[in-house]
Amino acid sequence: MAMTLNLDAYWMPYTGNRQFKKDPRMIEAAHGVWFTDGDGRQVLDGHSGLWTSGLGHARPEITEAVRRQMEQLDFCPPFQFGHPKAFELATKIAGLMPEGLDHVFYTNSGSESADTSLKMARAYWQLKGALKKTRFIGRQKGYHGVNFGGVAVGGIPANKKLFGEVLETDHLSHTVLPQNAFTRGMPEQGAHLADELELFVERYGAETIAAVIVEPMGGSAGVLPPPVGYLQRLRALCDQHDVLLIFDEVITGFGRCGAMTGADAFGVVPDILNVAKQLTNGAVPMGAVIASSEIHDTFMANGGPDYVLEFAHGYTYSAHPVACAAGLAALDILVDEKLPERVAADAPFFEALLHDQLTDKPHVSDVRNYGFAGAITLAARGDEPLRRPYEVAMAMWERGVLVRYGGDTIQMAPHFVMEKKHMEQMVGTLAECLKVLK
Numbered sequence: 123m124a125m126t127l128n129l130d131a132y133w134m135p136y137t138g139n140r141q142f143k144k145d146p147r148m149i150e151a152a153h154g155v156w157f158t159d160g161d162g163r164q165v166l167d168g169h170s171g172l173w174t175s176g177l178g179h180a181r182p183e184i185t186e187a188v189r190r191q192m193e194q195l196d197f198c199p200p201f202q203f204g205h206p207k208a209f210e211l212a213t214k215i216a217g218l219m220p221e222g223l224d225h226v227f228y229t230n231s232g233s234e235s236a237d238t239s240l241k242m243a244r245a246y247w248q249l250k251g252a253l254k255k256t257r258f259i260g261r262q263k264g265y266h267g268v269n270f271g272g273v274a275v276g277g278i279p280a281n282k283k284l285f286g287e288v289l290e291t292d293h294l295s296h297t298v299l300p301q302n303a304f305t306r307g308m309p310e311q312g313a314h315l316a317d318e319l320e321l322f323v324e325r326y327g328a329e330t331i332a333a334v335i336v337e338p339m340g341g342s343a344g345v346l347p348p349p350v351g352y353l354q355r356l357r358a359l360c361d362q363h364d365v366l367l368i369f370d371e372v373i374t375g376f377g378r379c380g381a382m383t384g385a386d387a388f389g390v391v392p393d394i395l396n397v398a399k400q401l402t403n404g405a406v407p408m409g410a411v412i413a414s415s416e417i418h419d420t421f422m423a424n425g426g427p428d429y430v431l432e433f434a435h436g437y438t439y440s441a442h443p444v445a446c447a448a449g450l451a452a453l454d455i456l457v458d459e460k461l462p463e464r465v466a467a468d469a470p471f472f473e474a475l476l477h478d479q480l481t482d483k484p485h486v487s488d489v490r491n492y493g494f495a496g497a498i499t500l501a502a503r504g505d506e507p508l509r510r511p512y513e514v515a516m517a518m519w520e521r522g523v524l525v526r527y528g529g530d531t532i533q534m535a536p537h538f539v540m541e542k543k544h545m546e547q548m549v550g551t552l553a554e555c556l557k558v559l560k
């Protein structure tokens with residue numbers, strides 16, 4: 123790292139700025155499953171970037187597509203104009219989605235996808251004449267990004283604490299039950315928790331509820347696979363009460379669960395499906411909201427004269443040409459190399475590693491996994507639940523492995539292309555660090 127680098131001006135996101143700036147963890151290059159740090163060390167990326175880069179870093183196909191796009195068309199105004207790759211990518215995305223999810227609205231991040239999907243749901247009901255259908259139901263421990271709508275439906279208290287009034291929302295209980303601790307894959311207990319939707323229907327009336335938003339598998343809160351049958355029950359109740367079901371698949375979209383989507387992995391199709399992260403392999407910011415034809419066609423049918431906009435919503439950088447080029451290249455690799463299938467095939471190996479090596483280690487109170495996502499929960503030391511995960515992640519970094527720490531959990535997300543020996547290095551290093559954890 124250059125000695126002259128001034129760390130003061132950059133206010134880092136979701137970071138302990140004071141600690142980082144005392145002891146910076148600088149990353150200067152990435153290739154495959156490896157980062158190069160500021161001292162030239164090779165560090166194993168145990169989190170696919172930030173759940174973003176399952177294809178491995180610096181894929182030449184993506185680099186080349188981005189370079190060519192910059193030369194040909196660096197920007198295209200997305201409002202009232204279009205460029206071919208935006209349509210091409212939308213067609214490709216729709217082709218990878220479950221049957222019936224056919225229309226792609228571009229955003230630039232998962233947070234924008236969350237807020238876009240909530241606005242889309244409310245507007246849909248307005249257009250249907252159901253004027254009172256405006257309420258949203260989220261779930262405890264849910265993460266839907268950091269914008270006001272996403273924070274409101276989100277269920278992580280620390281993300282709400284300082285920000286005052288947001289939208290009025292209610293939350294289903296989370297599904298992390300003590301009797302499910304150390305379950306391999308989907309827990310058996312908990313499907314009944316979906317029935318809590320009935321309580322909100324009783325309390326407010328279905329005619330006031332616009333949508334339920336959940337991650338099919340919780341990510342940020344530390345890998346929460348759905349209980350067997352839970353999503354099916356939620357879908358049935360949403361159908362019964364005419365409530366839209368939104369799946370936030372910012373982490374689960376495009377392969378992480380060993381299927382193209384979480385919807386595919388768990389066999390439940392939502393009305394709206396949000397993606398980001400893996401869409402471009404993290405190389406260029408991009409997200410999308412994929413809507414059912416029923417929703418899309420309702421907007422079109424109620425749009426008035428054809429030059430009038432149907433949905434007063436969009437971002438300056440929606441469908442950015444460089445992001446579209448990266449997305450096209452990334453999805454081609456995902457499909458051509460059959461990477462969701464590879465994840466499904468290697469997931470049992472990863473699962474066995476996690477449970478066999480971590481279950482008996484000190485302070486580990488849970489191990490959870492699905493597909494290429496794994497997490498442990500660590501018991502609090504005194505009144506500091508965040509302290510042990512932080513110390514473990516720092517010890518791992520010292521030993522050349524990057525993992526994510528958040529709340530009372532450590533999270534791992536192997537690249538879809540990761541070799542087994544590197545998974546062994548990652549989980550083995552974690553086991554070593556846990557042995558000496560106080």
Ligand code: PXG
Binds near residue numbers: 173268337341342527
């Ligand atoms: N929804 C879900 C389900 C997510 O996982 C977002 C929305 C927001 O996306 P953007 O692109 O606005 O950050 C996410 C993001 C973690 C972690 O530690 C996960 C995310 C972000 C930061 C940390 O697992 N997911």
Ligand code: PLP
Binds near residue numbers: 437439
């Ligand atoms: N703020 C101002 C003053 C703007 O002009 C714009 C876009 O034109 C925005 C915010 C929204 O920016 P974006 O479209 O990048 O989300």
